[in-house]
Amino acid sequence: MNATATVASGASDLVDQIDAILPQTQCRQCGFDGCRPYAEALAAGTVPLNQCPPGGAAGIVELAALLKLPILPLSAEHGIEQPRELAVIDEECCIGCTLCIQACPVDAIFGAAKQMHTVINAECTGCALCVAPCPVDCIDMVVLQPVALSRLVEPERSHARGRYQFHQFRLDREQRERHERLAQKAVTKLAAAQQAPGSDEALRAEKIRAAMARASAKRGEVSPADEPAPDQPAADPIQDDAEVLKQARIAAAIARATALRKR
Numbered sequence: 001m002n003a004t005a006t007v008a009s010g011a012s013d014l015v016d017q018i019d020a021i022l023p024q025t026q027c028r029q030c031g032f033d034g035c036r037p038y039a040e041a042l043a044a045g046t047v048p049l050n051q052c053p054p055g056g057a058a059g060i061v062e063l064a065a066l067l068k069l070p071i072l073p074l075s076a077e078h079g080i081e082q083p084r085e086l087a088v089i090d091e092e093c094c095i096g097c098t099l100c101i102q103a104c105p106v107d108a109i110f111g112a113a114k115q116m117h118t119v120i121n122a123e124c125t126g127c128a129l130c131v132a133p134c135p136v137d138c139i140d141m142v143v144l145q146p147v148a149l150s151r152l153v154e155p156e157r158s159h160a161r162g163r164y165q166f167h168q169f170r171l172d173r174e175q176r177e178r179h180e181r182l183a184q185k186a187v188t189k190l191a192a193a194q195q196a197p198g199s200d201e202a203l204r205a206e207k208i209r210a211a212m213a214r215a216s217a218k219r220g221e222v223s224p225a226d227e228p229a230p231d232q233p234a235a236d237p238i239q240d241d242a243e244v245l246k247q248a249r250i251a252a253a254i255a256r257a258t259a260l261r262k263r
């Protein structure tokens with residue numbers, strides 16, 4: 001029998017079942033960006049089932065039973081099974097850079113810019129992802145007392161999964177909002193520049209417009225700067241581009257002529 005499983009249908013159910021077995025530490029030692037991506041790869045049959053150190057031997061046995069695959073020893077290349085740990089911040093040394101907050105996949109660190117940070121013990125999965133980014137090495141991983149298996153048990157696993165999902169949702173939302181804010185700012189600048197064609201501001205605006213159009217084209221979207229007003233017909237993109245170039249050239253010529261006159 002192969003050491004991987006091939007599953008063509010019911011993949012989503014299977015991913016859920018595998019994900020329910022995985023520890024939800026979200027540590028990435030398996031080589032994937034969290035437990036869910038590893039579960040998806042296992043369901044697709046593209047990876048062996050022995051790459052999760054926090055899941056340890058017990059996790060491998062459960063995965064093997066579900067996937068009807070042979071039990072394998074934990075892959076040493078991916079780490080060793082060890083007791084569950086907890087991050088502890090030396091608050092006296094913390095400079096409040098927030099890098100650990102950004103690294104934590106379950107939002108288990110509390111603090112604000114230039115202020116002392118602290119770990120919310122009950123939410124820490126022991127993934128250690130906050131340790132490396134700390135520029136002053138003030139985060140230590142300590143063995144949780146009383147000593148416990150590294151694999152979270154229910155209901156801790158479900159709780160950690162929920163926090164990870166919310167973390168991902170929050171990042172997506174923040175990225176979308178940032179993009180919308182930047183797009184709105186650019187549209188406002190364009191509108192202001194159109195009031196004074198030929199000015200430096202107009203030249204800058206044309207550059208912004210061209211950059212937005214290029215970025216939108218890459219994403220296969222319509223640039224917000226090129227969206228027609230609700231009561232206007234949609235512009236011909238080729239003519240529109242030609243017009244933008246023409247206006248930019250005219251504005252540049254006026255700017256050059258103005259500069260020459262001032263000499």
Ligand code: SF4
Nearest residue numbers: 027028030034035052
């Ligand atoms: S807990 Fe296991 S499956 Fe989850 S990210 Fe860590 S190594 Fe991967």
Ligand code: SF4
Nearest residue numbers: 104124125127128130
């Ligand atoms: S505090 Fe650190 S060790 Fe704990 S979950 Fe967050 S990143 Fe992982």
Ligand code: SF4
Nearest residue numbers: 094095097098100134
């Ligand atoms: S990364 Fe280190 S210095 Fe920066 S906020 Fe976190 S604990 Fe403090």
